[in-house]
Amino acid sequence: MFILTALLWLMSTILFFTNPENEKTRWGSYIGFCGGFGGGSVLLSYNLDGSKGVQLLHYISSSLGHYGTAYAILIFGLIYSDTLKSKNKLLWQLLLFIPVIIMQVFFTEYPIFETHHVILAIWVVPYVVISEALMIYSAYSESNKMIRKQKYFTCLVIVPALTFALFTNIILEAFGYFGVWMLNPWAIAAAFLLFGYIIIKYGFLGVQIKFEKQRRNLTMQAVTSGTALLNHSIKNEVAKIDLLANQLKDLNQEKNNESIDLILKSTNHLFELSTRIQNKLDIMELKESEFRLGDLIKSSIDLLQPQISKVNLIKEYELDASVWADFVHLQETAINIMKNAMEAMGNSQILKIRIYKTRKKIHIDFIDNGKGIEKEKLSKILDPFFSTKKKVGNFGLGLTYCYNVMTKHKGDITIKSKLGHGTTITLSLPINRVLNMQSIQESKDDKLSGECYG
Numbered sequence: 001m002f003i004l005t006a007l008l009w010l011m012s013t014i015l016f017f018t019n020p021e022n023e024k025t026r027w028g029s030y031i032g033f034c035g036g037f038g039g040g041s042v043l044l045s046y047n048l049d050g051s052k053g054v055q056l057l058h059y060i061s062s063s064l065g066h067y068g069t070a071y072a073i074l075i076f077g078l079i080y081s082d083t084l085k086s087k088n089k090l091l092w093q094l095l096l097f098i099p100v101i102i103m104q105v106f107f108t109e110y111p112i113f114e115t116h117h118v119i120l121a122i123w124v125v126p127y128v129v130i131s132e133a134l135m136i137y138s139a140y141s142e143s144n145k146m147i148r149k150q151k152y153f154t155c156l157v158i159v160p161a162l163t164f165a166l167f168t169n170i171i172l173e174a175f176g177y178f179g180v181w182m183l184n185p186w187a188i189a190a191a192f193l194l195f196g197y198i199i200i201k202y203g204f205l206g207v208q209i210k211f212e213k214q215r216r217n218l219t220m221q222a223v224t225s226g227t228a229l230l231n232h233s234i235k236n237e238v239a240k241i242d243l244l245a246n247q248l249k250d251l252n253q254e255k256n257n258e259s260i261d262l263i264l265k266s267t268n269h270l271f272e273l274s275t276r277i278q279n280k281l282d283i284m285e286l287k288e289s290e291f292r293l294g295d296l297i298k299s300s301i302d303l304l305q306p307q308i309s310k311v312n313l314i315k316e317y318e319l320d321a322s323v324w325a326d327f328v329h330l331q332e333t334a335i336n337i338m339k340n341a342m343e344a345m346g347n348s349q350i351l352k353i354r355i356y357k358t359r360k361k362i363h364i365d366f367i368d369n370g371k372g373i374e375k376e377k378l379s380k381i382l383d384p385f386f387s388t389k390k391k392v393g394n395f396g397l398g399l400t401y402c403y404n405v406m407t408k409h410k411g412d413i414t415i416k417s418k419l420g421h422g423t424t425i426t427l428s429l430p431i432n433r434v435l436n437m438q439s440i441q442e443s444k445d446d447k448l449s450g451e452c453y454g
Contacts, residue, residue: 005036005037005039005040006036008032008033008035008036008039009032009033009036011029011032012028012029012030012031012032012033012036013029015028015029015032016029016033023079024076024079024080027072027075027076027079027080028076028080028158030068030072030075030076031069031072031073031076031158033064034064034065034068034069034071034072035065035069035165036065037060037061037062037064037065037068038061038062038064038065038066038069038169039065040061040065041058041061041062041065041113052111055110055111055112056110056111058111058113059108059110059111059113062113062115063104063108063113066103066115066120067099067100067103067104068100070100070123070124070127070128071096071097071099071100071127073127073128073131073162074096074127074128074130074131075093075096076131077130077131077132077133077134077135078092078131078134080134080135080138080154081134081135081137081138082138082359082360083134096127099123099127103116103119103120107119115173117170117173117174118174120170120174121170121171121173121174124166124170125166125170125171128162128163128166128170129166131162132158132159132162132163135151135154135155135158135159136155136159138151139151139152139154139155142358143356143358147358156194157194161190286325286326286329286408286409287326287328288324288325288326289324289325289326289327290322290323290324290435291322291323291325291327292320292321292322292323293320293321293323293355293362293364294317294320294355296327296330296331296334297315297334297353297355297364299331300331300334300335300338301313301338303331303335304335304338304339304342307342308338308342308351310349311342311345311349311350311351312348312349312350312351313351313353314350314351314352314353315352315353315354316352316353316354317353317354317355317356318354318355318356318357319355319356319357319437319438319439320355320437320438321355321357321362321434321435321436321437321438322434322435322436322437323362323429323433323434323435324433324435325409325429325433326405326408326409329405329408330405330409330427332401332405333401333402333405333406333427334364334366334427336398336399336401336402337366337399337402337425337427338351338366339398340398340399341366341368341370341423341425342368344368344370344371344372344423345368345369345370345371346370346371348369349368349369350368350369351366351367351368351369352365352366352367352368353365353366353367354367357431357434357437359431360430360431361411361412361428361429361430361431362428362429362431362433362434362437363426363427363428363429364426364427365424365425365426366424366425366426366427367422367423367424368422368423368424369422370422370423371419371420371422372417372418372419372420372421372422372423373415373417373419373423374419375418375419378415378417381399381415382399382400382402382403382413382415399413402427406427406428406429409429409430409433410430410433411427411428411429411430411433412426412427412428413425413426413427413428414426414428
């Protein structure tokens with residue numbers, strides 16, 4: 001039982017403290033915390049020797065384990081599937097807490113906690129089954145492949161463990177079969193191993209994404225603060241070199257002019273490099289306005305002419321939306337992504353652009369048929385100064401800039417790629433930035449060669 005409690009609390013701690021602002025993650029961690037108290041109550045039951053302190057702890061742990069876990073499971077399922085709407089969320093949470101109050105008032109006596117298995121099963125079984133059904137349906141109905149994959153992994157960890165515990169702790173005991181719950185530590189241990197593998201390799205309830213963001217944000221802070229000092233030093237020294245070189249050039253010593261020209265060329269390059277780095281890393285201020293995402297994409301494509309005219313451009317818009325955001329920064333973000341795609345693709349260039357929504361976000365996919373990115377480089381691709389290109393003059397700041405833009409909008413940028421199978425970059429804006437949406441109707445006036453609309 002100690003192992004069961006320790007593993008549940010360890011999983012819950014990892015989830016809660018790495019992504020506490022995410023409501024789904026918080027309620028997922030509450031399940032583990034309450035379940036751990038259930039295991040703790042068993043340990044305390046071995047020491048009920050009349051001590052009031054131990055009896056009180058046993059009473060609280062048992063209540064949390066039996067009632068709190070079931071309640072947390074249902075609320076998690078409702079929030080995970082986005083079934084609870086914000087305006088009614090608190091009301092439903094209070095209403096669904098009523099069985100816990102009834103059990104505590106009418107079917108629980110202090111200091112001895114005795115489980116009323118049949119009464120408990122009447123409401124706990126529906127709570128757990130409904131939650132599992134909502135989780136599975138949410139994963140099945142998810143349109144975004146990356147999000148759907150994450151939801152399937154979440155179901156894989158949670159649903160089997162909950163189902164096993166439901167039968168051993170609730171259903172079998174309601175029918176008079178006791179003691180089977182002693183197998184629970186093995187089920188929890190298996191779930192923990194699966195949880196550990198998935199959270200490291202793929203991410204679980206957004207935790208891996210959070211780890212990467214924390215690392216990247218710390219890197220951005222260090223780079224941004226260091227860049228100011230670096231640029232100040234570079235500009236001071238280069239300014240001296242530039243001044244001296246121009247003074248020498250004014251002496252009209254023809255034999256030295258060629259060397260001086262090379263010095264001036266180098267100083268100009270350093271000035272340009274310093275300015276470009278500073279511009280990319282400076283804290284940006286958003287100038288927000290209303291515009292349509294379809295117009296944003298069209299404007300970005302127009303600015304990439306004539307190079308992009310060689311690309312077989314496919315538009316698959318499920319909808320178009322008016323959003324409240326910074327048009328210029330998002331346009332530059334789209335341009336950066338499309339330029340990268342064109343550079344990565346061979347002779348047969350196909351770029352697909354999708355606009356679609358999920359419950360809480362609206363997404364733009366840029367899907368190319370380029371060479372793809374190696375798996376070990378994917379986690380670093382948004383980092384400052386990291387680049388897969390070997391071209392002179394490339395500083396690895398384009399996607400970092402895109403990351404900053406999306407973060408400033410409270411959105412996200414995700415990259416999915418496989419070597420030899422192209423790359424998908426997804427820009428996601430929160431749904432609260434959407435002012436209105438409309439279905440797409442094909443317009444002859446807004447049709448590029450090679451485009452098609454879904």
